[in-house]
Amino acid sequence: xxxxxxxxxxxxxxxxxxxxxxxxxxxxxxxxxxxxxxxxxxxxxxxxxxxxxxxxxxxxxxxxxxxxxxxxxxxxxxxxxxxxxxxxxxxxxxxxxxxxxxxxxxxxxxxxxxxxxxxxxxxxxxxxxxxxxxxxxxxxxxxxxxxxxxxxxxxxxxxxxxxxxxxxxxxxxxxxxxxxxxxxxxxxxxxxxxxxxxxxxxxxxxxxxxxxxxxxxxxxxxxxxxxxxxxxxxxxxxxxxxxxxx
Amino acid sequence: xxxxxxxxxxxxxxxxxxxxxxxxxxxxxxxxxxxxxxxxxxxxxxxxxxxxxxxxxxxxxxxxxxxxxxxxxxxxxxxxxxxxxxxxxxxxxxxxxxxxxxxxxxxxxxxxxxxxxxxxxxxxxxxxxxxxxxxxxxxxxxxxxxxxxxxxxxxxxxxxxxxxxxxxxxxxxxxxxxxxxxxxxxxxxxxxxxxxxxxxxxxxxxxxxxxxxxxxxxxxxxxxxxxxxxxxxxxxxxxxxxxxxxxxxxxxxxxxxxxxxxxxxxxxxxxxxxxxxxxxxxxxxxxxxxxxxxxxxxxxxxxxxxxxxxxxxxxxxxxxxxxxxxxxxxxxxxxxxxxxxxxxxxxxxxxxxxxxxxxxxxxxxxxxxxxxxxxxxxxxxxxxxxxxxxxxxxxxxxxxxxxxxxxxxxxxxxxxxxxxxxxxxxxxxxxxxxxxxxxxxxxxxxxxxxxxxxxxxxxxxxxxxxxxxxxxxxxxxxxxxxxxxxxxxxxxxxxxxxxxxxxx
Ligand code: HEM
Ligand code: SF4
Ligand code: SF4
Numbered sequence: 001x002x003x004x005x006x007x008x009x010x011x012x013x014x015x016x017x018x019x020x021x022x023x024x025x026x027x028x029x030x031x032x033x034x035x036x037x038x039x040x041x042x043x044x045x046x047x048x049x050x051x052x053x054x055x056x057x058x059x060x061x062x063x064x065x066x067x068x069x070x071x072x073x074x075x076x077x078x079x080x081x082x083x084x085x086x087x088x089x090x091x092x093x094x095x096x097x098x099x100x101x102x103x104x105x106x107x108x109x110x111x112x113x114x115x116x117x118x119x120x121x122x123x124x125x126x127x128x129x130x131x132x133x134x135x136x137x138x139x140x141x142x143x144x145x146x147x148x149x150x151x152x153x154x155x156x157x158x159x160x161x162x163x164x165x166x167x168x169x170x171x172x173x174x175x176x177x178x179x180x181x182x183x184x185x186x187x188x189x190x191x192x193x194x195x196x197x198x199x200x201x202x203x204x205x206x207x208x209x210x211x212x213x214x215x216x217x218x219x220x221x222x223x224x225x226x227x228x229x230x231x232x233x234x235x236x237x238x239x240x241x242x243x244x245x246x
Numbered sequence: 247x248x249x250x251x252x253x254x255x256x257x258x259x260x261x262x263x264x265x266x267x268x269x270x271x272x273x274x275x276x277x278x279x280x281x282x283x284x285x286x287x288x289x290x291x292x293x294x295x296x297x298x299x300x301x302x303x304x305x306x307x308x309x310x311x312x313x314x315x316x317x318x319x320x321x322x323x324x325x326x327x328x329x330x331x332x333x334x335x336x337x338x339x340x341x342x343x344x345x346x347x348x349x350x351x352x353x354x355x356x357x358x359x360x361x362x363x364x365x366x367x368x369x370x371x372x373x374x375x376x377x378x379x380x381x382x383x384x385x386x387x388x389x390x391x392x393x394x395x396x397x398x399x400x401x402x403x404x405x406x407x408x409x410x411x412x413x414x415x416x417x418x419x420x421x422x423x424x425x426x427x428x429x430x431x432x433x434x435x436x437x438x439x440x441x442x443x444x445x446x447x448x449x450x451x452x453x454x455x456x457x458x459x460x461x462x463x464x465x466x467x468x469x470x471x472x473x474x475x476x477x478x479x480x481x482x483x484x485x486x487x488x489x490x491x492x493x494x495x496x497x498x499x500x501x502x503x504x505x506x507x508x509x510x511x512x513x514x515x516x517x518x519x520x521x522x523x524x525x526x527x528x529x530x531x532x533x534x535x536x537x538x539x540x541x542x543x544x545x546x547x548x549x550x551x552x553x554x555x556x557x558x559x560x561x562x563x564x565x566x567x568x569x570x571x572x573x574x575x576x577x578x579x580x581x582x583x584x585x586x587x588x589x590x591x592x593x594x595x596x597x598x599x600x601x602x603x604x605x606x607x608x609x610x611x612x613x614x615x616x617x618x619x620x621x622x623x624x625x626x627x628x629x630x631x632x633x634x635x636x637x638x639x640x641x642x643x644x645x646x647x648x649x650x651x652x653x654x655x656x657x658x659x660x661x662x663x664x665x666x667x668x669x670x671x672x673x674x675x676x677x678x679x680x681x682x683x684x685x686x687x688x689x690x691x692x693x694x695x696x697x698x699x700x701x702x703x704x705x706x707x708x709x710x711x712x713x714x715x716x717x718x719x720x721x722x723x724x725x726x727x728x729x730x731x732x733x734x735x736x737x738x739x740x741x742x743x744x745x746x747x748x749x750x
Contacts, residue, residue, distance in 0.1 A: 026321070033314040036531060038567045039407065041399050042624050043632030043660065058403065068328040068401035076326065076403075126327070131267055133327035135342045136351065138373030140364070141325045206363045207372075211404055214322030219315050220396075220405035225627055227567045228584055231574045236312055240535065246546060 005172070005184045008194060012176055015201040022205025023213065030217040034234035044225035051224055058221060071126065079119030085112035086155070093166075093173045113156045120149050140207065147196055154193035164190045253678050255720045256338050256685045258692060264331040271341035272682075276387040277675045280425035287434035288533055291423035298422040299377050303360050305421045306414075310361065315410040320357045322404050323347060329398040329406075334663050335391050338682030343388045346398035346408040352385055353415050382424065389415040390426060391679050393669035394527065394560075395620035400660055412669070413529025420528055428673035429524045436537050441486035441520035447474075450516055453489050461499055467741045469506045471498070471514065477549050478513035480505070483521045483541055483565075483586070484556025485708035494711055497557050497730025501589055503739045504732070507603070508596045512554075518544035521561035522708065526568075527670030535572045538564065542573040551579055553586040557730055559619035559707030560668065562588060566626040588628050590638050590706060593735060597645045603740045606648050612702045613649040614734065615694050616640055617687065617714075618662035619707035633659075639706055639731055646738035651698040657690035665705075667713030680713060681720050688721040695723075703727045704734060 045051050057063040062080075066073045089109025092098045124145045127133050158164050165185040175182035184190075203209070216222065259265075282292030295301055310317050329346040331337070336344040343349060351373070358365030358374035365374030375381065394409035419425060435444040445453070454471040461469040472478060482505075488498040505512045518540040525534030545553055553576075555565045565586045570576065576585045584591065596602050616639060628634040636659045644650050657663050666683030694700040703718075705711055705728060714728040 030314060030318055033311060033317050035314040036312065037571060039315060039410065039625070041396060041405055041407070041660075042627060042635065044627075046630075046632060058405075062403055064401060064405065065326070065328055065403040068332070068403075072326050072328050130327065132264070132330040132342070132345060133325070135267060136325050136327060136330065136345065136347050138325075138371070140368075140372045143371075203364075208322070208324045211322040211324050214318045215404045217314060217318045218322070218405045219318075220399050220407050225632065227570055228586075231570045233571050234312070237531065237535075237571070240532065244539070246543070 001181060001183050002186065004186050004191070005181065008172075008184050008191070009176055009181055011198050015198045019201040019204055026205055026210055027213050030213065034236065035219040035223070036234035036237045038223055038225075038227040038232050039219050040223040040225050041220040042225065044223065046225050048224060051222055055216065055222060058215060071122075075119045075122030075126065077119075078115050079123065082112040082116035082119060085109045086116060086152075093170050094177065096170070096174060110159055113152055113159065117149060117152045117156065120145055120152065124149070144207065144209075147200060151193060151196040151200065154189050154196065157189050158193065162187065162189055253681050253720070256682055258685075258689050258721075262689070265337060265340045267342040268340035269342055272335075272339045272344065272387070272391060272679060273341075274387055275383070276390045276426075277671075277673060278427040279386075280420075280427045280430040284427055284430040284434055285420070285423060285425050287437060288420070288425070288430055288530070290420045290425055290430075294423040298382070298424070301422045302377060302382075302418050303356075305418045306357065307361070309414055309417065310357075313410070313414065315407065316414050319350070319404075319406045319410060320354050323350060323354070323406055324403075326403065329402050329408075332398045332401050333392075333408075334395070334397070334666060334686045335393075335679060335683045338666070338685035339391075339679065341391075343384075344391055346402075346406075349388055349392055349408055350406065350411045352381070352388055353411055356381060382419070385415050386419060386424060389419070390671065390676065391683075393620070393664045393666065393671055393683065395664035395668055396624045397620065397661070397664065400624060409669070413526070415529075416527070416670075417529035420530065425528065426670060428675070429528050429670040433524050433528070433533055433537065436520055436524075436540070440515075440517050440540065442522050442524070443486045443490070445486060445489065445519065447516040450489065450514075450519055454514070457495070457499060457502075461502065465503075465741050465744045467506070467743050469499075469502050469741065471502050472512060473514050474516050474548065475511070475513035476547075478511045479550060480510055480512035480552045480554050481518075481541075481545050481548055481550040482512055482514050482554050482556060482589075483518055483544075483561075484514070484589075485521045485558040485561055486519055487708040487712060488556055489519075491708070491712060492715070493726075493729050493733055494557075494708055496733035496736060498732075500730065500732025500734075500736030500739075501556060503736050503741060504589075504593050504596060504602065507739060507741060508592075508601050513548060513550070515544035515548060517547070521555055521558045521565070523561060523564040524670060526560055526564055534564065534568065538569055538572040541569070542576075545576075546578065552583050553579065554589055554592055555586050556589050557706040557708065557732060559621035559709060561708075562706075563621040563625040566628075584630065588638075590642050590731065591628050593732070594629075594638050594642050594645075597642065603742070604646055604738045605740050606646055606738055608737045609647040609734055610649070612647065612729075612734075613651065613698060613700045614643060614647050614702045614704050614729075615651050615653050615691070615700045616643055616658075616731075617653075617665065617703055617705045617710060618658050619705060619710050620662055620664045620668060622706060623662045624660055636660075639704075642731055643704055643734060646734050651694050651700055653690040653694050657686065663687040663690065665707075665710040665713040666717060668707075668709050672709050672712055677716075681717050684713070684717045684721070688717070688723070691723070692721075701727060702729050704729050704731045706731050
């Protein structure tokens with residue numbers, strides 16, 4: 001087994017731990033930090049079920065963004081849906097035998113790669129060309145898009161140009177999961193693709209990618225409008241009441 | 247008007263293009279800084295403490311643990327730019343730091359530097375920066391150019407609410423001794439006297455008696471405005487501007503007439519003679535709670551059964567969304583009515599029950615439009631269903647007024663543009679940004695003035711009314727265009743026993 005295999009195996013383990021531990025910590029932090037006041041952006045749903053519908057609208061359709069800016073919505077939506085399809089397609093490297101819906105997603109996932117690049121390119125062009133977005137962009141905002149573009153482009157290259165040995169690659173991935181290491185194919189494009197993915201996993205919990213868990217914890221979107229009917233009080237705020245005379 | 251020349255009033259845009267940025271357009275020192283006594287009355291240090299950098303970071307850390315909104319919003323922004331053209335202050339001033347995300351970034355950059363891995367080790371990469379005196383001054387200036395109107399929050403894919411960030415920033419600044427004079431001085435007056443104006447009980451009684459006389463002169467009917475009446479059914483909590491400012495006062499007379507015709511017993515309290523709660527503007531839970539508790543205490547002392555709030559935007563936010571949290575539970579009040587209730591809810595209810603004898607033609611000399619106050623529209627409800635806050639005031643207006651037109655749909659309801667003076671900005675030392683921030687609303691008004699000959703702008707917020715009175719003339723409108731919704735109600739009500747002369 002070559003040194004490349006060892007390095008990538010170890011990197012995958014480390015990246016996985018950082019991704020899950022980091023995200024787990026962030027989710028725990030969001031879930032346990034109290035929201036002391038009712039601040040839903042009105043008009044807001046009056047029931048929990050209504051909140052679920054509102055949240056689905058945001059997560060599945062990016063509804064607020066649609067109202068806000070059609071171009072950002074278009075590029076952003078195409079990118080995310082494509083990313084989802086591509087991710088589903090990638091599950092085949094982790095499951096043997098593959099589930100039926102993973103098989104079903106294969107052709108879509110394959111071409112979604114192009115859509116993903118298109119969406120990302122649109123976002124990048126806007127970030128560079130629109131004065132207002134350029135003003136608010138830090139280097140990391142461009143680099144994030146560049147990284148995703150790089151991952152997408154190398155992935156597409158393997159699908160359509162310089163095919164890699166995916167049977168061997170699958171053996172490598174499954175080997176990682178079952179602690180029975182198998183050699184990794186060593187062509188450059190694959191290694192570049194994987195390096196990008198590992199980097200993405202590592203920066204996920206430390207970057208703006210936290211918007212993915214964050215959206216579910218946004219008080220303006222996940223609170224029920226029932227403040228007159230039900231008293232809402234955070235533990236630290238309740239403590240202040242100890243000194244209240246009546 | 248002297249001094250009018252000092253400000254450049256933005257031009258109406260021929261069509262609503264997004265302005266080209268003009269860096270540092272609104273750079274400056276911000277509003278007057280609170281004096282030591284204003285600060286200390288509220289439990290804040292008198293002036294900027296020596297180790298303020300350290301204290302500010304400590305305070306930020308403390309708030310991150312107390313407010314999920316702050317923690318999630320500082321992490322989640324993807325800099326997509328969707329909010330960048332949504333703020334009226336950005337549109338009016340063109341200053342890029344008035345773009346909501348840029349305003350957040352003033353704080354976020356410091357958050358990243360001190361609280362995140364990336365900002366600690368790669369500050370340049372993620373736009374993190376140290377907290378320096380320049381940064382503090384920038385905070386002070388630009389966090390007082392946000393009216394906490396939450397328009398940006400409507401359009402952000404994650405609902406990131408810049409108002410929450412502004413409030414947190416102001417709380418941090420006050421906590422290190424760098425508060426705002428206007429808000430803090432006013433909160434101090436509420437603690438000492440009971441209202442923002444510092445109007446003590448005898449003066450308030452005098453004023454109300456004067457109003458009663460006016461009402462009787464006007465109508466021939468003895469309509470009362472009771473003060474501190476124990477055992478009344480309803481406690482009316484209304485912004486103190488209603489007691490003396492124009493056009494607010496005509497709204498107060500409107501409430502009095504509605505209560506009179508409804509035949510309910512009601513009272514104003516001198517102890518809680520203020521609906522406004524500037525504790526919200528400075529982001530201080532504790533100050534907001536202390537102000538709110540006065541209402542609870544007044545309700546207990548006066549043994550009332552219900553609480554009704556007068557026309558005031560942010561006050562209605564505190565009342566509707568926060569009062570139960572801050573000063574509840576209100577188990578001693580009559581549970582058959584909303585706690586608290588908005589005066590528009592009350593009035594519409596009376597109209598529907600036929601308790602009010604209305605002569606709509608009394609408002610035929612007016613063509614009216616309605617300004618949705620941002621706090622009412624985006625931070626509260628009415629009527630117990632989503633959107634009631636839009637319908638109910640309009641239904642009230644349409645019940646008393648024959649000529650009504652809405653402003654363009656993208657400028658009303660939950661997309662409403664702020665008047666430009668909310669969020670603790672209603673002070674002369676911020677006149678420049680107030681004028682500029684009014685631009686989108688003035689443009690929308692211009693449209694209905696041109697298209698439908700609208701000549702009156704009705705509102706249910708004391709701050710909006712004061713702000714419009716001041717800024718309408720800068721945009722070449724008559725300052726008397728602005729009216730209280732209950733002023734329109736007042737015009738139309740024919741009291742029992744009142745003589746009406748038709749050919750007025
Ligand atoms: C719950 C799942 C998610 C939701 C609801 C969501 C939603 C959004 C929305 C609404 C935007 C703003 C529009 C845009 O610029 O595209 C955005 C931006 C972005 N998202 Fe997501 N996202 C999710 C998951 C992810 C994941 C897993 C990634 C991982 C790579 C990701 C990467 C990005 C990036 C890089 C941007 C910024 C695009 C730019 O720079 O303009 N998102 N997301
Ligand atoms: S809350 Fe209102 S004033 Fe503040 S940044 Fe958002 S849109 Fe502008
Ligand atoms: S809309 Fe929301 S996520 Fe996008 S830049 Fe503005 S605050 Fe950030």
